[in-house]
Amino acid sequence: MKMRKDELKLLLITYIFCIVLFGKLAIKDNPIDRKALIMGGVLCVVIGLSHFVIRKFYPDGDKFLLIFACILSVVGIAMIYRLDQDQALSQVVWVSAGITIYILSVILLPDMGKLSKWKYIYLGTTAFFMPLALLFGTKTYGATNWVYIGSHGFQPSEFGKIALVLYLASVLKDFDNEKKGFAHIKQLIEPAIVVMLVLGCLVLQKDLGSALIFFGVAVSVLYVATSKKKYVFACLGLFALGATLAYKLFWHVRQRVMIWRNPWKYSNEDGYQLVEGLYSISSGGMIGSGLGQGYPGFVPVATSDYIFAAICEEFGMVFGIGIMILMFLLFYRGIRVAFITDNKFSQITAVGLSTMIACQALVIIGGIFAIIPLTGITLPFVSYGGSSILTAFFALGILQKISEEG
Template sequence: MKIKRDEIKLLLLTYLLCIALFTNLAILKDDMDKGAIYMGLIVCGLITATQILIRKFYPHGDKFLITFACILSVIGIAVLYRLDTDIAIKQLMYFAAGIVVFIALVVIIPDIRDFVKYKKVYLIATLLIMPLALFAHQEVYGATNWIRIGGFSIQPSEFGKITFAIYLAAALHDYEDKNNIIEDFKQLWQPALVVVYSLGCLVGQKDLGSALIFFGISLTMLYVATGKKKYVVITFILFVLGSIFAYKLFPHVQQRVLIWRDPWKYKDTTGYQIVQGLYSISSGGMFGSGLGQGYPGFMPVNTSDLIFAVICEELGMVFGLGIMIIYFLFFYRGMRASFRIKDRFSQLNAIGLSAMIACQVLVIIGGVFAVIPLTGITLPLISAGGSSIITMFFALAILQKISEEG
């Protein structure tokens, strides 16, 4: 009963946050912006429909997962509405599509454990998806990781992350420690080649942000599956050598590293983006300047790469810290689901997808704060981007099913 009460309290707080943000947006103008009110009501309606369907037909799963996703989506849509109404409307449509994907998968998938036998399907899907942007791409800020289909820009690596994690779960679920290097090699050579292949495709696209995420997924799943630190060390060394090779090969990567090492030296040219982000975060202070009271227009790509800087400027570092805590709880609930289930395939899936979310958050927020070089990836469920939000709800549906099995 206590868990149910906590779920209801969190859901009520989600509605309160949604109402507060969109009401604030509505009264920013001299004449009340009714569009903001309507958008807030639509978002609340989508959240309500999702909660009713999940609680009625699938009462045993972890309801915190979908509620956390809704909180992050509410924040993302509200901030995007403040920045660009058209982008916010598109994000609302992507959010609705993500909810449909989530509900459909939860209904359609009978049992995650039954899908381990389709390892070859996941392998072929990964092998086909990862190089797509190498053959038919459009360049965005130096990277060539986007393709255009029917007027829509799609990032194949977003979908590749899902098939990649599921393939590794299927490939590693039968691993047995036989204390023999040759036997281990026979079990691990194929997934190792798939990891190298995927990272190679991302390096070729100059998408080092996604490469870091794929590396984090593979490293986490390898360690959990084998329990051997030596494989983790070997993998890390190979990744470092590959990073050095990419640095030597691509001027775009060299420029990113130079900016990261001393952004102030390039503050008027290539380092302008990261410097403006740091200025915005510092000007917001602990509690922010207020929604609609900042100057996000000075920041390039503020709807995706630097949306966290916008949030910190207008809503404050305390609010930004709260978002990071929600992401941590998201990761924790996913890992918790993996510990509560005995099936190896489901367990590795939960670990891989949870690691995917955690790595993506760490990479983009680390880039915004100049802890690591800034990479052009999205902040999950908050940044503008259809590919990102759809794949996040796809991953969320799998985690939801695993939590029900547990």
């Protein structure tokens, strides 16, 4: 009963938050911007209907996953609307489609026991998506990670990472710690080769952010499946070796490291985005300049890669920390799902998908603050982008499915 009350309180806060944000966007213009009010109303309806469907027909699962994701999406759409109204309209469509996919995942997917048997389907899907950008991709901001069909583009790696998580879970669910010698190692040869080929594709595409996410997911899944720290350290050693080789072989990698080490030296050239982002965050201070009162448009790609910097400028660092806390809570709820099921495939999948979302948030926020070299990836549920939104909500739908069964 208490959890039900907490859920309703959080849902009410989400509605109030949505109304306040889009109300502020509406009244900052003269005359009042009615499109902002309509957009806020549409979001409230979509969130309310999706929560009603899940609560009514699937009452046993985790309901906080959807609410946290919706709060993050509302913040993202409000900030995108502030920067580009056309993109905000597209983002509302993508978020609505993502929530639909989330609900359909819970309704249509078979039980996790059946899903665990589709190993070669997951492998084939991974093999299809991961080299796609290498073969047909277009170079964007230094990385060849977008494929365009007409005027519409998507990132194949966004779909490939979910397929990889499901493949690794289906392979490693039968890992037997009791086997000794080569028989013990043999169980890891096939998934290790697949992961190395995937990482190789990403490095060749110069998509370093996705490579870091895939590596974090693979290591987390490996540890959960085997409980062997030695494999984790071995992976870290191989990653260090691979990173060193990539630094020596690829100018793009060396360039990112140089900008990270001294962004001010390259502030008028390749380091311009990083420096402008730092200026943007610092100008907002702790409480921000106010929605519509800052200059986030000066930062390149502010609606996708650098939306967190734009949020910090106008809402303040305190609000930015709140976004990070929400991301952590989303990760926590995802990991919690793994503890309420006895199905090994479900456990590994839950850890893999939760780690995927957390790693993606850490990599982009760490890059914006120059803690690690900057990589152009999206902030889950917040940044503009159809591929990212759809795959994030699909991952959430699988987590919801696992929580229902648990």
